[in-house]
Amino acid sequence: MNRLLLGLTLAAIVASGAYAAGPDLGAVTQSATNWPAIGMFLFFVLLTLGITYKAAKGTKSAADFYAAGGGISAGTNALAIAGDYMSAASFLGISGLVYTSGFDGLIYSTGFLVGWPIVLFLIAERLRNLGKFTFADVASFRLDQTSIRIISAVGTLVVVAFYLIAQMVGAGKLIQLLFGLPYLYAVIIVGILMIVYVAFGGMKATTWVQVIKACLLLGGATFMAGAVLFKYGFNPETLFAASVQVHPKGDAIMAPGGLVSNPVEAISLGVGLMFGTAGLPHILMRFFTVSDAQAARKSVFYATGLIGYFYILTFIIGFGGIALLMSDPSYFKLGAAGTFDKLKDMIGGTNMVAVNLANAVGGPYFLGFISAVAFATILAVVAGLTLAGASAISHDLYAQVIARGRTTEKHEVNLSKLSAVVIGLVAIYLGYVFENQNVAFMVGLAFAVAASCNFPVLAMSILWRGTTTWGALAGGLVGLISAVAMVVLSKAVWVVTFGNAAPIFPYDNPALFSMPLAFATIWVVSLMDRSRRGQRERAAFEAQFVRSETGIGASGAHAH
Amino acid sequence: MSGSTLGLRGGTAPPPSRNAAAAVDPQIDRIVRTPEFQQLVAERTRFGLILTILMLVVYFGFIGLIAFDKSLLAVKVGGGTASLGLFMGVFVILFAFALTGIYVARANTRFDTLSAALKRSVGR
Numbered sequence: 304m305n306r307l308l309l310g311l312t313l314a315a316i317v318a319s320g321a322y323a324a325g326p327d328l329g330a331v332t333q334s335a336t337n338w339p340a341i342g343m344f345l346f347f348v349l350l351t352l353g354i355t356y357k358a359a360k361g362t363k364s365a366a367d368f369y370a371a372g373g374g375i376s377a378g379t380n381a382l383a384i385a386g387d388y389m390s391a392a393s394f395l396g397i398s399g400l401v402y403t404s405g406f407d408g409l410i411y412s413t414g415f416l417v418g419w420p421i422v423l424f425l426i427a428e429r430l431r432n433l434g435k436f437t438f439a440d441v442a443s444f445r446l447d448q449t450s451i452r453i454i455s456a457v458g459t460l461v462v463v464a465f466y467l468i469a470q471m472v473g474a475g476k477l478i479q480l481l482f483g484l485p486y487l488y489a490v491i492i493v494g495i496l497m498i499v500y501v502a503f504g505g506m507k508a509t510t511w512v513q514v515i516k517a518c519l520l521l522g523g524a525t526f527m528a529g530a531v532l533f534k535y536g537f538n539p540e541t542l543f544a545a546s547v548q549v550h551p552k553g554d555a556i557m558a559p560g561g562l563v564s565n566p567v568e569a570i571s572l573g574v575g576l577m578f579g580t581a582g583l584p585h586i587l588m589r590f591f592t593v594s595d596a597q598a599a600r601k602s603v604f605y606a607t608g609l610i611g612y613f614y615i616l617t618f619i620i621g622f623g624g625i626a627l628l629m630s631d632p633s634y635f636k637l638g639a640a641g642t643f644d645k646l647k648d649m650i651g652g653t654n655m656v657a658v659n660l661a662n663a664v665g666g667p668y669f670l671g672f673i674s675a676v677a678f679a680t681i682l683a684v685v686a687g688l689t690l691a692g693a694s695a696i697s698h699d700l701y702a703q704v705i706a707r708g709r710t711t712e713k714h715e716v717n718l719s720k721l722s723a724v725v726i727g728l729v730a731i732y733l734g735y736v737f738e739n740q741n742v743a744f745m746v747g748l749a750f751a752v753a754a755s756c757n758f759p760v761l762a763m764s765i766l767w768r769g770t771t772t773w774g775a776l777a778g779g780l781v782g783l784i785s786a787v788a789m790v791v792l793s794k795a796v797w798v799v800t801f802g803n804a805a806p807i808f809p810y811d812n813p814a815l816f817s818m819p820l821a822f823a824t825i826w827v828v829s830l831m832d833r834s835r836r837g838q839r840e841r842a843a844f845e846a847q848f849v850r851s852e853t854g855i856g857a858s859g860a861h862a863h
Numbered sequence: 864m865s866g867s868t869l870g871l872r873g874g875t876a877p878p879p880s881r882n883a884a885a886a887v888d889p890q891i892d893r894i895v896r897t898p899e900f901q902q903l904v905a906e907r908t909r910f911g912l913i914l915t916i917l918m919l920v921v922y923f924g925f926i927g928l929i930a931f932d933k934s935l936l937a938v939k940v941g942g943g944t945a946s947l948g949l950f951m952g953v954f955v956i957l958f959a960f961a962l963t964g965i966y967v968a969r970a971n972t973r974f975d976t977l978s979a980a981l982k983r984s985v986g987r
Contacts, residue, residue: 406936409952410929417922417955420962424911424918428970543944557946558937559929566930573926597975604967611956618953846891852904853978855894855985 336483339671340678344482347519347679348496351512355500358507365712368505368719369436369694375510375592381605384589386513387687388415388580388606389520389613391680392473392746397614398660399653401621402628403646405546405556408621412614414573418580419610423603426581428596429765429851437691438587438757439699442764445843447772447836451760452703454779456695458756459584461783462749463692463726464733467685469745471734474681480651481658481674490734493685498727500686501693502720506592509686516683519676521609524616527657527673530664531623539619546625551645556625568810572747575814579750582758585691596854617657624656627663634659685730693722744795747812751790755782755817763825765851768844771837774829782821789813890985899981907974914962925955 362368375383393415401408434440439455471490478489500508535541543557550556580586590599628634634650635643649655661673697719702710760779763770790796792808829837850856894900928936928951936948 406946406948406952409949410926413922413925413952413955413959417918417959420918420959420966421915423963423966424915540943540945547944554944557939557944558948559933566927569926569930570923573923577922597971600967600970604963607960607963611960614956615953845895848904849891849894849900852907853894853900853981855982 337481337671337674339668340674341482341671343671343675344678347515347675351496351500351508351515351682354511354515355504355508358504358511362505362507365436365698365716367507368716369588369690369698370591371506371510373592373594377593377598377601378605379510379514380589380593380598380602381609382517383510383513383592384586384602384606385521385609385613386515386517386683387585387589388610389517389680390470390684390746391477391677392469393614394520394524394617394680395477395654395657395677397617398621398624398657399655400562401618402624402656403653404560404562405550405552405622405625406558407560407562408618410559410562410569410572411576412618414576415580416607416611416614417573418577419603419607421577422581422586423600423607425762425766426587427590427599427603428854430587430590430761431593431596431599432851432854432857433765433847434591436588436591436698437694438584438761439695439703442760442775443703444764445840445847446764446770446775447840448703448708450772450776451764452699454760454776454783455757456699456704458582458752458760458779458783459695459699460692461787462582462584462753462757463688463695465745465752466749467688467692467726467730468733468737469742469749470681470685470688471730472737472740472742474678474685475734475738477654477677477681480655481677486738487735490731493682494727494731494734496682497685497689497730498724500682501689501723501727505716506588506690509683509690510592512679512686513683516676516679517609520680521613521616523661523669523673523676524613524620526669527661527664528616528619528623531619531627531660534627534664542619542622542626546622549629549645550625565810567815568812571810571812571815574818575747575751575754575812578754578758578814578818580753582753582756582761583750584695584753584757585687587757587761588687588691588694595857620657620660623664624660628656628659631663634663689723689726689730692726693719696722696726741795741799744790744793744811748787748790751786751812751814751817752783754814755786755821756780759818759821759825763822763829765847767826767829768841768848769829770825771829771832771834771840773832773834773837774825774827777828778821778823778825781824782817785820786813786817789817894981894985897981897984899977899984903974903977903981906977907970910966910969914966918959918962921958922955925951 364372366372393411397408397411400411430438430441433444437455437459439452439459442455443451471493474493475486475490478484478492479486482489500512531542532539535545547554547556552560589602593599593602628649629645632641632643635645635648636650637643638648646653650659658670658673658677662670665672697715701718702708702715756779759782760775763778764775789808790813792806793811793813794806795811797803797806797808929948936946936951938947939945940947940950
């Protein structure tokens, strides 16, 4: 411990020296090794590895591995949900968007939040009452195990893959920038740590990594926003007035700008964000970690509060960036005559607004802290994704489809651990391959697939008596394929990646079209389904309905 | 995390019946016909639906204004710098949180009471 402290102190001294070197070293500062950040990050890693060790000793059954034994409290689960959901992209990306465009940042903040009430009103409690480990448990409750497990697992793995690639590439770039580590090292470190958390510690370790990360991120962001507001006498109006004065767009930053120019695009983006949240497999899995429906509902309430609070903080941080950084040349790459473009020349790009602001309000130690928090943030998100992917492979594809239920719990959990290792290695490889590709559209695509495949299958199987296996299978496939196809044919992939002249699909966001298409397909195909199996499935709705509405018979830690 | 509860959950699911709803419970019919169940489902479905619609109206109303009436959102509030759009955006966030709070408050009192009454009446 003493050696670590000594290391931290030494590291801090070295780094503050590097910072004192001044603004004209802009390009060098980026790649100089940032010791306070690395020291604090190492501390986080040691702490989480300790927790993983403890969790591994307590993880014996499948319920321990997939659902942390169902013994997580509502408050802890809320923090873990927030930790799963608040990615580095939303922290750095939204504060960067506020910095460049002001008001427009709010469009994303609100979109990311409004899915939560929908999760609560339609999904959370019923999910807890019906399921055990994965959302496929719920979707296949009265439908054919093989088909529905396959479509749910494919939906899960597609969402996890796109989300994971975006996170890995983001992690590599970010860590390159913040810590001065080479891209590949960063990707390998992230990959190995997520394998260790998930394969050894399962859901228990993953949950606590997310809880710690959520506390660090919320604490850091609160301090930063507080420091910004403190400089303006805790009066947001003064902060806005100061921002408008220094921002090149002036007063325009207080009004909607160019982000949403096309109404269809805007609504499609909103649909994707709102309903995508209700179809993210790593988020849905969190509801199986609490004891019952009451705890599930409370955890959504608290989580909505934490996430909403966080988005308000990112907004203040973005404006703080405008007011405090824009007139300080030391945060910019200077041109020949010492001039710089306030929007384009920030050191490390506008995604670094929050990081640079940390230095402005709290000095190099706080900069190190926020850098470490950004790294921890990525780790927590990828760990949650890996666990969701591994569970889909072992619990849905292997145990139910391949072994047809004839397997032992121990065998299934071992396969899940192996899957986590494989997913981790694949993620490292993909992170390496996609280094110089445009991955910005991938999180949007993950949300679109979640909204167009996972959410319709889940919602229709829980809420509509008429849903049959054929309906859910066809609708899920249509939603999945149309969402992916529309994104591939859109500008982000068709023009930017493939180099074609014009996009075939005119919008960047497919959810407005692909999600209703999936719902309509489930509805029509189910209505047309005259099979004996279909009739049995409709008849079985009653039993599912009673359990989903009352929790009578639900699997769980609570004994009545 | 009490140790005694883990075993219950950790038990392997019975493999023969791979469809959880396949075993038809004669209790089910009885539960569905109780007035408590019908009232619980009717009230909760309606309440959830109303809140869902409220959320959709508020959020897509906000997005609609951004798309169709940018100048309205640019209007200054009280002669200051902050615009009407900014207040609306923050309002959407607070509204979403308030809705979840309203739902939980109602569920913790009314729905849980109905649910408990139902469980008593079917003897579980």
